[in-house]
Amino acid sequence: MVRLRTNAPALRVKPMVSLWADNKRSSRSHRATGATGAFVVDICLHLGAHRTGSTGFQVMLNGQRPALRRAGLAYWGPERTRGGLLAGLVKNPHHLSTRDTQLGQRSCGRLRMEFTRLEHAGVQQLILSEENLIGTMAQNLEAVRLYGQLSGRLERVSPAFEGRGLRIGIAIRAYDLHWASQLAFRVKAGAALPSAADLDRLATQPRRWHDVIADIGDVFPMAQLVVWPFEGWVANPAPLVAALAGRPVALGPMAKPYKSNASAPAAALAKIAAERGDLDGALRLATARHGARYMPFDSEQIWKLQEDYRADIAWLKAGAGPRVTYLDPTEDTFCGADMTEGSHHDREERSVGSAR
Structure with a gap:
């Protein structure tokens, strides 16, 4: 398997630099035409990931439809993709x-x-945003792998994009917070609190974001990939539109970003555990301060998971391949960030249709 990793020299990738400077598709006059003479619409595919601000991004895109239309962009989000469009x-x-x-x-x-x-x-371009194309939270946790089915899933949908320009965007997040957020959502949805053995398996599972990015590139060898850290962009998602489109996009007035259905705090999960009869689990969580984030990993596991994330960020900054653009907002933005992300769209395991 050909990987995206190269021997590129260490280079800090500046945010939003050269995202469209040489992109011929930024001008309608350069766009390819099909057999009928119509311009071929390019695809901007946003793959999430789950719990990385994808809902806030989708809400923003939905509110910017008039501005997107003026820029020649259409948008399909969960309201469209989860109505049968992606059946099977x-x-x-x-x-x-x-x-x-x-x-x-x-x-x-x-x-x-x-x-x-x-x-x-x-x-001119379609922004298609759907996290479930790469997997679901339930599958991540059941398989104890970070989107371990990604390649097989994307290979099934790839024929739909043949013959079109394709830019793919994905957000990444620190592993300790990402796994904790997935666990909190699943517990709230009915799953049991994780055991110590469960947490150890999650902390030591081998897949990393760089594997996810490389797998996407392997399935779509002609696509341009744009990667950004949740921690640096969740409060300011507007520039991500231009990054996905590969050209400047004039947006309308922006509402303040907000968090909906954020990860349940530790106290809320303690109450849920107690109601289900898991008194030991409830007791472990009951000592958390009011409003404290649910963090099931111990200090050693947190350190290990954060080091893994730092390695991913270093890989991206050093040059993850000629087709990968990393949007780097600031140094060490993920350290100590207190961000949660939630969504009414996180019902995807029920609403997309037999995703599990």
Whole structure:
């Protein structure tokens, strides 16, 4: 397997620098045309990840539809993607039936038809935002792997994008906070509190963000990848639109970013555990101060997970490959950041349709 990692010299990638300087697709006059003479719509694919500010980004995009239209951009978010558009494309690839495979193939064909419709409407680019294309939180935790099914999932949807310019965006997050946020959501949704053995497996599971990024690049060898840290951009998602589009995009007035359905704090999870009869788990959480974040990992595990994240950031800053752009807002923005992210869209394991 060809990996994205190169021997590029250490170089700090400045945020928003050269994202579109040489991008011929930034001008309609340079865009390719299809057999009918219509311009071929380019795809800007936002893959999340879960619990990395994706909902705030989607809410912002939804509120910016008029400005996006003026810039030649269309936007499809969960309101569109979770209404059957991706039927057969979000299920666990290890549990596919013949019907699932056929349904996924039809969905790819339907996507291509919808892209053609956008072309005839004069749309230059489509921003498609859907986290579940790379997996679900339930699968991450059950398999104890960070999007371990990503390659198999994206390979199934990749035919829909053939022949089009493709830019892919993904946010990453510090592992201790990312796993804790996923666990908090799953506990609130009905799962049991993790055991010490569960936490040890999560802290030592081998997949890293650099594996996720490399796998995306392997599935889409012609795509440009844009990567940003949750901690540095969750409060200011507007520049991410231009990063995804690969060109300047004039947006309208912005509402203040907000957090909806944020991760449940430790006290709330203690109450849930007590109501379910898990008194030992409730007791472990009951000593947390009011409003304290749920953090199940011990100090050694936190240190190890943060070191793993620092290694990923260093890899991105040093040059993760010629097709990867890293949006680097500040130094060490993830250290001690007190950010949570939640979403009414986090019902995806129920609403997308047989994703597990």
